[in-house]
Amino acid sequence: MKKITELRKIVSNPYAYVRKYRKQSGKKVVGYFCSYAPEELIWAAGALPLRMFGTSENIHLADTHLQAYCCSLVRGILEEALANRLDFLDGVVFPHTCDSFQRLSDIWRLNIPRQFHIDVVLPVKLDTPSAKRYLYDVLGKFRKDLGDALGVKITDKMLVKSIKTYNKIRSLIRKLYELRSKNHKILSGADFHAIIKAAMIMDRDYFLEALSEIVGQLKKAKPAKAAGDVKRLVISGSVCSHPDIYDIIENSGGVVVGDDLCTGYRYFEGMMDEKKPPLKAITARYLERIICPAKHLQLKGRGENLIRMVKESKADGVVFLLLKFCDPHAFDYPYIKEMLEKENIPCMLLDMEEQLPSGGQLQTRLETFTQIL
Amino acid sequence: MLKTIAIFLAGKFKKFTMRFKKSKTMKDYMMVYYSEAKSARLTRRKVAWITSGGPVEPLIAMNVIPIYPENHGAMIGASKMGGGLCELAETMGYSADLCSYARSDIACATVNGGPIGGLPKPDMLVCCNNICGTVLKWYEVQARYFNVPLFILDTPFCHTEYTKEAAKYVRAQFDEYIVFLEKACKKKFDYERLKKVGHLSHQGQLLWQAVLDTATNKPAPMSAFDAFYHLALIVTLRGTQDVIDYYTQLLALMKNRIARGIGAVPNEKYRLLWDNIPIWHRTRWLSEKFASHNACLVADTYTTAWCGALKYIDETKFLDSMAEAHARIYLNIGIDEMAKMVLEMIDKYDVDGFVLHSNRSCKPYSFGQLDIQSIVEKERGIPCLMLEADMTDERSFSESQISTRIDAFMEIIKERKAVSKK
Numbered sequence: 153m154k155k156i157t158e159l160r161k162i163v164s165n166p167y168a169y170v171r172k173y174r175k176q177s178g179k180k181v182v183g184y185f186c187s188y189a190p191e192e193l194i195w196a197a198g199a200l201p202l203r204m205f206g207t208s209e210n211i212h213l214a215d216t217h218l219q220a221y222c223c224s225l226v227r228g229i230l231e232e233a234l235a236n237r238l239d240f241l242d243g244v245v246f247p248h249t250c251d252s253f254q255r256l257s258d259i260w261r262l263n264i265p266r267q268f269h270i271d272v273v274l275p276v277k278l279d280t281p282s283a284k285r286y287l288y289d290v291l292g293k294f295r296k297d298l299g300d301a302l303g304v305k306i307t308d309k310m311l312v313k314s315i316k317t318y319n320k321i322r323s324l325i326r327k328l329y330e331l332r333s334k335n336h337k338i339l340s341g342a343d344f345h346a347i348i349k350a351a352m353i354m355d356r357d358y359f360l361e362a363l364s365e366i367v368g369q370l371k372k373a374k375p376a377k378a379a380g381d382v383k384r385l386v387i388s389g390s391v392c393s394h395p396d397i398y399d400i401i402e403n404s405g406g407v408v409v410g411d412d413l414c415t416g417y418r419y420f421e422g423m424m425d426e427k428k429p430p431l432k433a434i435t436a437r438y439l440e441r442i443i444c445p446a447k448h449l450q451l452k453g454r455g456e457n458l459i460r461m462v463k464e465s466k467a468d469g470v471v472f473l474l475l476k477f478c479d480p481h482a483f484d485y486p487y488i489k490e491m492l493e494k495e496n497i498p499c500m501l502l503d504m505e506e507q508l509p510s511g512g513q514l515q516t517r518l519e520t521f522t523q524i525l
Numbered sequence: 526m527l528k529t530i531a532i533f534l535a536g537k538f539k540k541f542t543m544r545f546k547k548s549k550t551m552k553d554y555m556m557v558y559y560s561e562a563k564s565a566r567l568t569r570r571k572v573a574w575i576t577s578g579g580p581v582e583p584l585i586a587m588n589v590i591p592i593y594p595e596n597h598g599a600m601i602g603a604s605k606m607g608g609g610l611c612e613l614a615e616t617m618g619y620s621a622d623l624c625s626y627a628r629s630d631i632a633c634a635t636v637n638g639g640p641i642g643g644l645p646k647p648d649m650l651v652c653c654n655n656i657c658g659t660v661l662k663w664y665e666v667q668a669r670y671f672n673v674p675l676f677i678l679d680t681p682f683c684h685t686e687y688t689k690e691a692a693k694y695v696r697a698q699f700d701e702y703i704v705f706l707e708k709a710c711k712k713k714f715d716y717e718r719l720k721k722v723g724h725l726s727h728q729g730q731l732l733w734q735a736v737l738d739t740a741t742n743k744p745a746p747m748s749a750f751d752a753f754y755h756l757a758l759i760v761t762l763r764g765t766q767d768v769i770d771y772y773t774q775l776l777a778l779m780k781n782r783i784a785r786g787i788g789a790v791p792n793e794k795y796r797l798l799w800d801n802i803p804i805w806h807r808t809r810w811l812s813e814k815f816a817s818h819n820a821c822l823v824a825d826t827y828t829t830a831w832c833g834a835l836k837y838i839d840e841t842k843f844l845d846s847m848a849e850a851h852a853r854i855y856l857n858i859g860i861d862e863m864a865k866m867v868l869e870m871i872d873k874y875d876v877d878g879f880v881l882h883s884n885r886s887c888k889p890y891s892f893g894q895l896d897i898q899s900i901v902e903k904e905r906g907i908p909c910l911m912l913e914a915d916m917t918d919e920r921s922f923s924e925s926q927i928s929t930r931i932d933a934f935m936e937i938i939k940e941r942k943a944v945s946k947k
Contacts, residue, residue, distance in 0.1 A: 486618030
C-alpha cells in the first residue's frame with residue numbers, strides 16, 4: 153500500500169520529515185516525552201507535537217550528565233539534544249512521570265538553550281477529588297503557559313477542533329487493532345508499528361487522512377487465512393521503539409494481538425467527550441485512560457487491565473518488555489506476573505538493555521515460549 | 526504472644542530506668558521506641574508505616590506509632606544484612622536495579638529478618654512522594670502484601686516554582702489525610718494536640734539545625750558520620766519531647782567540645798561536604814579513611830534535609846505551612862536550586878572539597894549530581910569526588926577502587942591547600 157510506504161519512510165527518518173514540515177508549513181514543533189503529555193493542547197495551539205524517542209546508539213555526550221544506571225530512553229533522548237540533532241525544536245514539554253524524566257527536565261533546562269521549556273507537573277495519584285481538580289488546574293495552567301510561549305490564545309474552539317481530530321485518530325487506531333487481532337495477515341507487524349509511531353510524529357490532519365485510507369483499504373482486503381497454530385501474544389512494557397520485535401515475534405510463531413505499551417495502546421485508549429467543555433473533556437481522558445506504572449490508580453488496576461486485555465483478545469500469553477533501569481515497571485512486574493499465574497496465563501520476561509538482544513537469540517527464546525503455549 | 530509481652534516489659538523497664546539516667550543515649554531511645562512499636566498490639570495502639578519525608582505530626586497527635594521502613598533500611602545496611610535481603614527480593618522477581626531500601630524491606634516483611642527481626646505489622650501506610658517516585662511503588666507493594674489502607678500525599682515536583690495550583694492541591698490533601706486518620710483510628714482528630722505536636726516538631730527541627738551548625742566551628746566537634754547516627758531521632762520521633770531532650774543534651778555536648786577545642790577528627794586540616802544518602806554498610810570505614818588524611822566531613826546535604834524546609838514553617842498556620850514545607854524539601858526541587866543550597870553550605874561550613882555519593886539506589890538524588898558538581902567546580906573551584914556505590918546493598922562496593930580514588934582526591938586537596946597558604 154502506497155500510504156504505508158510513505159509512513160514507513162517518515163518513521164525511518166522523522167527528523168528529516170519534521171525539518172521539512174517546519175520549513176514548509178511555518179508551524180512550530182514542540183517535543184514531548186511521554187504519553188501523559190497533553191498533546192491535544194499542543195496541536196490545538198497550531199504546533200506539531202513530536203514524541204521524543206532518543207537514540208540507542210553511541211551514547212557518550214549524555215554520560216557527562218547522567219550515570220550509567222539511568223535508563224537508555226532518558227540517556228538516548230539527552231544524547232540527541234546534546235549532539236544538536238534536535239535544533240529544530242521550538243520548545244519542549246515535560247509531563248511529570250518518573251524520577252528519571254523528572255531530572256532529565258532539570259538537566260535539559262540547564263543545558264539545552266534556545267527552546268521554551270514547560271513542565272506539566274501532573275498529579276501522581278488520579279483517584280481522589282483533589283487530584284482530579286489539580287489535574288484540571290494544571291492543564292489550565294499549561295494552556296496558558298503554552299499559549300504564551302507560542303504567542304497564541306488557545307480558545308475553546310481550537311480545543312474542540314483538536315479533540316475531534318484526536319478522537320478520530322484514536323478510534324481508527326482502535327479499529328486497526330481490531331482488524332489485526334482478527335487476522336494479522338492483513339498487515340505486517342513492522343507496518344503496524346510504523347503506523348503507530350507515525351501517529352506521534354506526523355502532521356495530525358494529514359496522518360488522519362492517511363490512516364482513514366489505510367483502514368478503509370484494510371477493511372476491504374481479503375488476505376490469506378491466518379495460520380491456525382499461531383500463538384496470540386500481548387506485550388507489556390514502557391516504550392517499544394524496536395520495529396523488529398513485531399517481526400521477530402511473528403517469525404517465532406507468534407503474533408502481537410494487543411499491548412500495554414506507552415507507545416501503543418496506552419497512548420490511544422480513551423476517547424474525549426465532545427459535548428463537554430473541552431478542557432474538562434481532556435482532563436477526564438487523562439484521568440480515565442489506562443495508567444502507566446508511574447501513576448497511582450487502584451492497587452491492582454494494571455494487573456486487572458492486562459488480564460482483561462488477554463481475555464478480550466483471546467491471547468495465549470504475555471511478553472513483558474522491560475527496559476533496564478525502568479523502576480516503575482520493575483516494581484509492578486512481580487505482582488502482575490503473580491496475577492497472571494493465578495489466571496493460568498503464561499508469561500515471559502525480556503529484559504531490554506540499550507538494544508534488543510541479538511535477533512537470533514531473541515527468536516530462540518520467543519520460540520521456546522510460543523512452543524510451550 | 527509471650528515474646529511480645531517480653532518486648533513490652535523490656536521497653537517499660539528501659540523507659541523507667543532512663544528516668545534516672547543523666548545522659549540518655551540514642552540506643553536507649555531507639556530501644557524504647559522499637560519495643561513500644563513491637564508491642565503495639567498489646568497496648569492497642571495503631572502502627573503506621575511512613576516515608577521519611579512524610580508528615581508524621583498528625584500521626585503523633587493521633588497517638589499512632591510511626592514506623593520508618595527507610596530508617597529500617599539504614600539499619601539493615603549498617604548491619605551488613607542488605608545484600609542477603611536484596612538477593613531474596615531478587616528471587617521474588619524484583620530487579621536488582623531497584624532501590625535497595627525497597628528491596629530489603631519488601632524481602633524482610635516476608636521473613637521477619639534483618640537486625641531487629643522485622644518491623645511491626647502496619648495498620649496503615651502513609652506515603653509522601655516528596656523524596657521519590659520509588660516510595661509510591663514500594664508502598665503499593667506493601668499495601669497489597671499487608672492489605673491495609675494506603676494514604677498518598679502527592680507533592681508536585683517544584684522544578685522552578687511552587688505553583689498556586691500545587692499549593693491548593695497539597696493543602697487539600699492534608700485535610701484528606703486527617704479524614705483518613707480519623708477513619709483508620711476510629712476517632713476524631715485532635716487539633717489542639719496537633720498544635721502542641723507541631724510546636725515540638727518545629728522546636729526539634731530548630732535544635733537539629735543548631736546541632737548541625739556546631740560543625741561550622743574549626744575544628745568541627747562532630748562530623749557528618751556523627752550526624753548520620755544522631756539523625757535517627759529527628760526522623761522517627763519528630764514532634765515528641767524526647768527529640769527535644771535528646772538534641773538539647775547533644776547540643777550542650779557539642780558546645781562543650783567546641784569550648785575545649787575538641788574536634789571529631791583529632792587533627793582536622795581539611796573540611797569536606799558530603800552529598801547523598803550515606804553508604805550505610807561502610808560509614809565507619811569511610812570515616813576512618815577520611816580521618817587518616819586529617820579530613821573531616823563537616824556537613825552533608827542529607828541530614829540537613831530534616832531542617833532544610835524550616836523557612837516555610839509557621840507554627841500559627843501549621844497545616845498550611847506544613848503543606849509548603851513538605852513540597853519544597855531538598856529532593857523535590859530543581860537541581861539548580863539544589864546547587865544553590867550546596868554552594869551556601871560550602872560557604873557556611875568553609876569546606877575544601879565536595880564528595881558526592883552516586884547512589885545506584887536513589888535516582889532523584891543522584892541524577893543531576895554531575896550538573897551540580899560542574900556548578901560547584903565553576904562557582905567555587907573546589908575539588909569534587911564522585912563515588913559510585915549503594916546505600917544498603919554492600920555488593921555494589923569496590924573497596925580498593927574507592928580507597929585509591931579517595932587517596933588521589935585528598936592529594937589534590939592537600940596540594941591546593943598548601944599552595945593557597947603560601
